[in-house]
Amino acid sequence: MYQTWNSRKQLFTSHYHKIPPAIRNSLQWTQNCTTPISQPFQPKGPSILATNLIKSYFEIGLIREAHTLFDEMPERDVVAWTAMIAGYTSCNYYTRAWSLFCEMMRECPDHPNDFTLSSSLKACKGMKSLSxxxxxxxxxxxxxxxxxxxxxxALLDMYAMCSVSMDEACMVFHNITVKNAVSWTTLITGYTHRGDGYGGLQVFKQMLSEEAEQNPFSFSIAVRACASVGSYTYGKQIHAAVTKHGFESNIPVMNSILDMYCRCGCFCEAKQYFYSMPGRDLITWNTLIAGYEKFNPDESLYLFSKMESQGFSPNCFTFTSIIAACAQLAVLSCGQQVHGGIVQRGLVGNLALSNSLIDMYAKCGNIIDSHKIFCEMSSRDLVSWTSMMIGYGTHGYGKEAVELFDEMVRSSIRPDQIVFMAVLSACSHAGLLDEGLRYFKSMVGDYSVAPNQEIYGCVVDLLGRAGKVKEAYELILSMPSKPDESVWGAFLGACKAHGLPNFGKMAARSLLDLRPNMSGTYVMLSNIYAADGRWGDFAKMRKLMRGLGNKKEAGRSWVEVRNQVSSFFVGDEVGLHMEWVYGVLEMVNQHMQEAGYVPDLDCLIHDLEDGT
DNA sequence: TAGCGGACGC
Known part of the structure; x- marks a missing residue:
C-alpha cells in the first residue's frame, strides 16, 4: 500500500512541474493542497488529482502528456477513462476517443456511466459514424x-448529424420527458446544419410557444437558421428578440447576427452592425471577412489588414476566406504572400486551407503550384480532389483530370454530384467525348448519383463541343424535369459553335422564356444569324435588344503586371497602366500566333458593335 | 474528479 502511494506521489510531482505556472494556479486540485508541492505530500485521492490533471493537459493541448499520465496511472477508474475519451473528443481526435472507449469496455472493471456515454457519443458524431x-x-x-x-x-445530436434523416433525432427528442435548452438547440442545429433552415425555425417557433427557457445558444442558432434560408425578415425579428431578452452584448450571438446580415446580402447593415458592436473577437472578424469574400473580395483583403493592425492574429478560418478572395481576384502575388503567412504560422497541414490553396493557385493560372499543394497533402477529402480536378479542367488538362478521378475512386472516396460535374466539365473542355459519356453512365449506374440540371448542362456542353448537337438535343428531350437555363445555355453555345440557326433559335426562345431580359441570349442568337448570313434576322434581334433597354454588360478582363492589377475592356484607352496592359496583350498575341491560333473574327461582329 | 448545444471552403 505504502509503495503504491509513494509511486503515485512521484508520478504527480513529476507531472506537476511540467505545467506552466499560470495553468498550475488554476488547477482545481491545487486548491485542495494547502501545502506547496515541495512540502511533505498529503495524498487526498490521487486518482482524482490525476484525472483533473489529465483534463487540464487536454485543455492546454498537451495531448501526449495526458496520455502518458493516463498510461502511468496504476489504477484507472471510469472517471479517468471518461476524462480521456472527453479530452480526445474536445481536441477533435474522435477515432482515438472511440478506440479508448472500446478499450475501456474490455479493460475497465467499471461499467460506462452516463458521463462516458455522452462523451463517446460526441466522438461518434465527430466520426460521423451512425453504426x-x-x-x-x-x-x-x-x-x-x-x-x-x-x-x-448527446444521442439526439449524434442522430441529427449522422443519420440520413431527422427521424431518429426527432424520436429521441420526443421521448425526452423534461427537455432543457440544450435539447431544443440541438434539434434546431440538426435541421439547420443539414440545410433545412425552415425546419430549424419551425422548432424554434415551437420552443417559443412552449415557453422553453431561452439562452444565447438558442438565439444564436435561430439566427443561423435565418441566415441559411437567407430570410432577412425573420432575421430582423429574431435580432429584435435578442435585444428584448438582453443577449445583445453576447459576442457569439452578435457574430451570428453579423453572419445573417452578410448571408442575406445586406452588407451596409452588416458593416454598420460590425462597427456598433461593443466587443469583437476573432470570429467577428472572420465572419465579416468571409461575408465579403464573394460579394467584394477587395474589401475582404482590406478588413484582413485592418484586423491584423488591431492585434488579432488570423487563424485557418481567416486564411481560408482570404485565400478564396485572392482566388476570386486572381491576384497571384497577393495569394503567394498570404501563403507565406500560412507557412509562418504553422498552419500548413490544415485540410480546408490546403483545399483553398489548390483552388487559388489554379484560378491564378499557376496549376503547377496547385498540383504541388495537392501532392504534399497528408490527407485529402472530396473537396481536395474536386478542387484539383476543376483546376485541371479549366487549364485544359482533361486527361489529367480523368486520371485523377480514377485515382480518387481507387483511394475509396465516393464521388458526389460536384466531382462528377468537375470531371465532365474537364472532359468537355478537352474534347474527351467517350470518357465523359462513360462517366455520365457510371454516375447513374455505379454510384446512383442522380444528375442535376448542371450535370445535364455539362453533358450537353460535352456533346455540343464534340459536334453531336442532335444527340445533345435528344438528351435534353429525355430529361426527367424541365431543362433550366444552364442546359439551354450550353445548347445555345453548341448551336453558335456549329452555326445552326434553327436549333439556336429554339434554344434562345427557351432561354428567354426562363429569363426574358437576358441581353446575352440576343447577342448569341444574332451572332448565329450573322455567321449564317441571315442579316434580316440579325437586324430583328438588334431591334429587340434595343427595345429591352438594357445593354449586355461589357466583358472585362484583367492582368497582373508588376504587382498591379489592371482591369480593361475592348478598345479601352483610359484605364490605369494601359501601356503595361497593351504590352502584355501584344506578348499573348505573339504566343498565340506562334502556336498557330487563327482567331474567328466573324462571331465578333455584334460584340464589337456593342463595345463588348 | 469526467459529459450535451453557437463561425469557414469546391
Missing part, C-alpha cells in the same frame, strides 16, 4: 442510461 452511435445507444438502453438528459441530448 458506432447506434451501438452506444444500444448500450445505453441495456444499462438503463437512456432517459438521462445528457445521454439523450
Amino acid at each position: 458506432c452511435g447506434t451501438l452506444v445507444h444500444g448500450l445505453a438502453i441495456k444499462d438503463g442510461m437512456d432517459g438521462r438528459l445528457y445521454v439523450d441530448n
